[in-house]
Amino acid sequence: MNTLSGIKSRIPLGLYRLLKAKILKGKFPHAIQFNITFKCNQRCMYCGIYKDTRQEMTTEQIFRMIDEFVELGTARISFTGGEPLLRKDFSLIAGYARKQGLSVSLATNGSLVGKCTDALENINSVNMTLDGIEAVHDQQRGKGNFKIVMDAFELIRGKGIPVYFVSVITKNNCMRINELLELARSLDVKLIVQPVFYSEQSHASNLEGYMDAKYDDKIMMETLGQLIKLKEQGDSTLILSKRYYRNVKESIRQGKKMVCSHGGNLFCTISPDGRVAPCNLLVRDSRWLNGNEIGFRKAFINMPEIKCEGCLSSFMDIDDMYSFKIDVAWNYYKQYLKLYT
Numbered sequence: 398m399n400t401l402s403g404i405k406s407r408i409p410l411g412l413y414r415l416l417k418a419k420i421l422k423g424k425f426p427h428a429i430q431f432n433i434t435f436k437c438n439q440r441c442m443y444c445g446i447y448k449d450t451r452q453e454m455t456t457e458q459i460f461r462m463i464d465e466f467v468e469l470g471t472a473r474i475s476f477t478g479g480e481p482l483l484r485k486d487f488s489l490i491a492g493y494a495r496k497q498g499l500s501v502s503l504a505t506n507g508s509l510v511g512k513c514t515d516a517l518e519n520i521n522s523v524n525m526t527l528d529g530i531e532a533v534h535d536q537q538r539g540k541g542n543f544k545i546v547m548d549a550f551e552l553i554r555g556k557g558i559p560v561y562f563v564s565v566i567t568k569n570n571c572m573r574i575n576e577l578l579e580l581a582r583s584l585d586v587k588l589i590v591q592p593v594f595y596s597e598q599s600h601a602s603n604l605e606g607y608m609d610a611k612y613d614d615k616i617m618m619e620t621l622g623q624l625i626k627l628k629e630q631g632d633s634t635l636i637l638s639k640r641y642y643r644n645v646k647e648s649i650r651q652g653k654k655m656v657c658s659h660g661g662n663l664f665c666t667i668s669p670d671g672r673v674a675p676c677n678l679l680v681r682d683s684r685w686l687n688g689n690e691i692g693f694r695k696a697f698i699n700m701p702e703i704k705c706e707g708c709l710s711s712f713m714d715i716d717d718m719y720s721f722k723i724d725v726a727w728n729y730y731k732q733y734l735k736l737y738t
């Protein structure tokens with residue numbers, strides 16, 4: 398697989414339209430995140446997304462959606478869920494997106510990677526969730542899951558596909574961040590580390606599970622301080638920027654969540670039934686317009702104003718990048734783009 402050529406193909410057009418949209422303060426879906434299904438074969442303690450059983454678009458409808466976004470100049474599609482690999486047609490869809498020149502990324506729990514190796518041929522990068530060493534990970538994400546992630550990791554890396562982990566920080570692993578970092582370093586893999594959060598609008602509206610996972614603010618502040626210090630020392634394992642961790646710390650201190658500026662303007666999220674939302678955390682709201690019914694351009698351009706409660710998500714780092722914050726962009730280049738080279 399030629400990863401670089403796949404990524405580069407739409408970069409110039411995407412960048413041009415991105416700059417134009419920034420200068421003219423217009424809307425342009427530079428990157429889309431697609432919740433291809435809300436179905437999930439795992440029951441993670443902090444996530445309730447699997448409870449949403451709405452209808453999903455057909456293969457043909459998804460192809461049309463991809464065509465429409467390609468027409469708009471979109472450069473990147475990230476498949477998430479639920480568990481994307483539960484879709485029997487995933488390989489076909491990823492292949493289609495790639496053929497249209499999109500950079501394709503996949504978020505997976507790893508459980509079906511062994512059965513879907515053909516799908517990997519069309520993926521530019523994979524992120525898997527790893528919440529800690531075996532005891533911690535399995536406590537949060539189900540017994541036996543750590544081994545599943547490790548096996549999938551070996552398989553994906555063996556194919557030469559860039560892969561990184563996403564770690565959700567809860568009361569279980571808040572004080573065990575060193576173990577997580579040591580594990581990542583021993584595997585030579587990078588990490589996105591973000592605190593667990595809750596929002597009724599969010600994909601993870603599972604209040605009971607969240608309450609079981611919620612950290613002590615004081616301990617989380619110490620953990621965030623540790624992450625900031627590591628970034629200051631030039632740590633190369635943590636993908637997110639120092640600014641992100643500082644903002645999360647400030648946000649917890651003030652007791653208010655962060656709200657982004659570019660969700661719905663320069664990036665967006667699509668639900669399994671085709672609704673176009675500003676971001677992944679708001680995607681379950683049924684008030685978003687359905688692109689499958691009225692066209693995705695129209696659904697994106699005419700996105701309704703729905704108040705966001707804010708979040709602590711790693712999306713905030715992407716948002717800062719779209720704000721052209723130099724430190725964040727430089728960090729992104731060093732920690733993320735270099736995964737591809």
Ligand SMILES: C[S@@+](CC[C@H](N)C(=O)[O-])C[C@H]1O[C@@H](n2cnc3c(N)ncnc32)[C@H](O)[C@@H]1O
Pocket residue numbers: 437441443444445446477478479480481504505506524525526563564565591592593594595600601607
């Ligand atoms: C919903 S999953 C979908 C992709 C895939 N099934 C997986 O497990 O990675 C996407 C990411 O959201 C994270 N997530 C789910 N609920 C969360 C919450 N309440 N707070 C923070 N992250 C959460 C998961 O741990 C995972 O890293």
